[in-house]
Structures are given as C-alpha cells and as structure tokens.
Amino acid sequence: MSQLHKSTISGTGERLKGRPHLSARARRQKLWLDVHRWLGIILLIPMAVLGVTGSAQVWPEETEALLNPAREVTASADPAALTTNHVAAARAGASDYGPLTAIEIGDVGTPLVARTAPYAEPLHGIAGPVSRLIYVDPESAQVIDSAPSSGSFMWYMHFIHGLFLIPDGGRQVVGWMGWFLLVSAVTGLVVFWPGKGRILAALRWRKRDGKALNLHRQSGFLLSLVIIVEAVTGAWISFPQAMAALVEPGVEQPQRRRPPPPGGDGAPLAVSDEAWLAALGEAQIAFPGRPTAIVAPTRRQGAWQVELTGEGVDGTVSVPADGGEVTVEERAQRAGPPPPSTRAGAIATVMRQLHYATIGGIVWQLLVFLSGFALTFLAVSGIYTWGKRKLNC
Numbered sequence: 001m002s003q004l005h006k007s008t009i010s011g012t013g014e015r016l017k018g019r020p021h022l023s024a025r026a027r028r029q030k031l032w033l034d035v036h037r038w039l040g041i042i043l044l045i046p047m048a049v050l051g052v053t054g055s056a057q058v059w060p061e062e063t064e065a066l067l068n069p070a071r072e073v074t075a076s077a078d079p080a081a082l083t084t085n086h087v088a089a090a091r092a093g094a095s096d097y098g099p100l101t102a103i104e105i106g107d108v109g110t111p112l113v114a115r116t117a118p119y120a121e122p123l124h125g126i127a128g129p130v131s132r133l134i135y136v137d138p139e140s141a142q143v144i145d146s147a148p149s150s151g152s153f154m155w156y157m158h159f160i161h162g163l164f165l166i167p168d169g170g171r172q173v174v175g176w177m178g179w180f181l182l183v184s185a186v187t188g189l190v191v192f193w194p195g196k197g198r199i200l201a202a203l204r205w206r207k208r209d210g211k212a213l214n215l216h217r218q219s220g221f222l223l224s225l226v227i228i229v230e231a232v233t234g235a236w237i238s239f240p241q242a243m244a245a246l247v248e249p250g251v252e253q254p255q256r257r258r259p260p261p262p263g264g265d266g267a268p269l270a271v272s273d274e275a276w277l278a279a280l281g282e283a284q285i286a287f288p289g290r291p292t293a294i295v296a297p298t299r300r301q302g303a304w305q306v307e308l309t310g311e312g313v314d315g316t317v318s319v320p321a322d323g324g325e326v327t328v329e330e331r332a333q334r335a336g337p338p339p340p341s342t343r344a345g346a347i348a349t350v351m352r353q354l355h356y357a358t359i360g361g362i363v364w365q366l367l368v369f370l371s372g373f374a375l376t377f378l379a380v381s382g383i384y385t386w387g388k389r390k391l392n393c
Contacts, residue, residue: 029191036187039180040382046164046177047184048376053161054230055372056154058357058365064154070135070145071111077138079105079112080290082280085141087273090114090134093143097132101268102295103276111144112136117268123150125167126159175238181231181375188378189224192217216381219374226371233355236348244344268296269321279304283317286326297321309333 022030040047056063065072082105090112091100098117105112114136118129127150135145156165163170205214220227236243280294283306295305297320304319316329340346353359357368 032187032190036184036191037382037386039184039187040379041386043177043180043184044379044383047181047379049164050161050174050177050181050234051372051375051377051379053157053372054375055369056157057161058369058372060154060158064152067153068145068147073109073111073137073144074139075109077111078108079110079138080108081138082112082277082291082294083141084273084277086112086136086138087114087276089141089143090136091273093134093136093146094132099268099270100134100296101131101298102293104293105291112138115149120148123148123155124159124165126150126163126165127155171238175235178231178233178235178238182228182235185220185224185227185231188220192221210385212381213385216378216385220378223367223371223374226367227375229354230368230371233351236351237355240348244342244348247347248342248344268298269302271296271321275321279319280306282319282326283308287315287317287328287330289313289315 082103087100087103090103091114094100094114094116098119100114101117102115103112104115112135114134116132116134118131120130122128123130130151131149133147133149134143135147136142137144159165162174164173166173205218276294276296280291283294283304284291287308287310289308289310291306291308293305293307295307297303302321303324304317304321306317306319308315308317312333313330314333315331318327318329320326340349350359354364357365
C-alpha cells in the first residue's frame, strides 16, 4: 500500500473520530437546538424587553397606583361633587401649560383629573400631542399631582411592548417577534422534551447541566404553553387584517380606532370657572345622571360636551356656549366595547383578552405575569449557558 493511500485512510479515520456519526433523530435534535439557540442569540434584547414590558401590563391600574401614591384620596371622596374651587385649583395647577380643555370625573374614591390643551408634539411621534394632567383632591380641592399625558412608566411599558417606540411599522416588528418567539418556544419544547410518559423528567435537577441550564429548562418547560399563547395572540394583534382574512376571507373587517383625548378638537374658548359649573347644571337638567366628563367649548365646536351616566342609559349633552338650544344624545349602557360584528372580530377580541389577561381570572393573570419575566430569564440564561460552554468555563 502506498504511503499516500495510507495517509488518506489515516486522515479519513481522524476526521471520523472528530465527527462521530449521528442518527437521523440526533441530527433533527441538533437542527432544532441550533434554531432555538440562534433565535435566542439574535433576539436576546427584543425578547427580554417584550417579557418585562408584558408582565408590567398585567395589573396596569394597580401598578399606576403603586407608582403614584400622591394621587390617592380617601375612599369616600366623590369627584362628582364639583365646585368652582376644584376648577380654580386645576386652572392654577395648569397655568404653566395652557388652558383647561376637559375635566374627567371618575368613581368615588378617585381624584378629579383636569386636562390642558396640547402644548408639545407627540412623544416619540406616538399617541398624539402632549397635554398636562392635573389631579385634584375632591375633598380638599387641592392639586395633589401633575403629569404629562405621555411619558409615564406605564405609557412606556405599553408603547414599547406594542410598538418598540417605532411610530411607523413598529406594530409589525413586534408581530414578527411574536412569530419568532413561537418558533423559539416550540423548538425549545422539542429539544428538552423527555419522551412520552416522562414529563416529570424534564423538571428534574441534573447536576451535570449546572444551575443556569437547569433553571432555563425547568422554567421554559413549565411556562412554554403560556409563552406560546402569548406569542400567537401578540402576533394576531399586530397583524389584525391578515389574521382576519385567514379566519373570514372576503369579509370587510371594521378598523379599530382609538378615541381622541377629551378636548382635543381645536383651541379652547376662554371660559370662567363658574362657566364649568353652569354647563354641568344645564346638562343635568336635560339628562339627570352622574357626570363622567366635561369638555370645554372650542373655536371649532362652540358647545360644552358633558358626559353623564344614568340608569341603563348614558348621555352626551351639548350645551352651546352662546346660550343656544341644549341637545341630548342617549345610548344604551354596555359593559366594555361594542360586540364584534364578524367572526374574525370575535376571535380578535378573545386574542386581546388572552394577551392582556383580562379573562381567565387571577390564575391566568399570574401565569402571564410569570411568563413575561420567564421570557426575559430564558433569553439571558440561554445566552449565558451557550457562552459558558463555548468558553469551556
């Protein structure tokens, strides 16, 4: 045998020793692992951000109250008992920002919230011009807090999670993150699936894996179904028309629009503090009920708009600033938004409710809350484990 032939055989043998033969199943597992790993590497920061911001929105009202203790008022304080002292306090608190355009009246135990005319361009180009919100204690008629309408902690959590703060195309970017997250979650399940009838084996602590990999595997396995649901519902919300076409092709789907902020229809007219109470009084004569909002007249809309709620009926009362005829628009009360008119709309509603944990009770809320932080941990721990093995530490 020639020396060259011996060398070739020797080299081939060394290569075979260096790269052992893999079965078809092992090659598939390696492929899933590679997909899972590289998605984690490429999308580490976006996935971590989506996880944290999603968890923060499970209990938005409670989080706002926790972050803004100054806005707390006594449980018996009724913002509907509006006086000129309240209006004067709100106007004084808004003096550096502009005239008042609206006063929002919540439930008993909440402060009055007055809104100024817009004074700044939309923050990051999102959600309309910035106005000032003035919080007034219903009992003391004192300003207890003041904040811009955009830029709070929860504002950032909402628009980072939904848009990545990208005005044009941000929702689609988040939607694609949802599909990538779905692939990552499914490939993770495939890689760590212990086999039929051995589900508990996936939760065992394996000494050879180390702490990070054990926690990565266990938390991912426990919350994988929740993460998959959140990924699918998030992608559905981001591509509503495309998803609706899959469910109900050829049916015209209604567009979901955000209502404009109160008092956003043109520059407000100059009005006195007493005029607010006078408009409210006239509105309650025309439509007896509890007020929920008063919107000042503007140059474009020269009438006060007063929102009231009665027994089974809500009303919008238009009180002309020049003393003209008062008109009332009544509508039947309903809990939440109007029911969807299409099958795709009904599915989209359920998708939103699942994604934001507004259905399913406290159990689903806890699972969604934990899955958000788990997603952040999975992204970080996966990269840490991979990097540690690459460096042989």
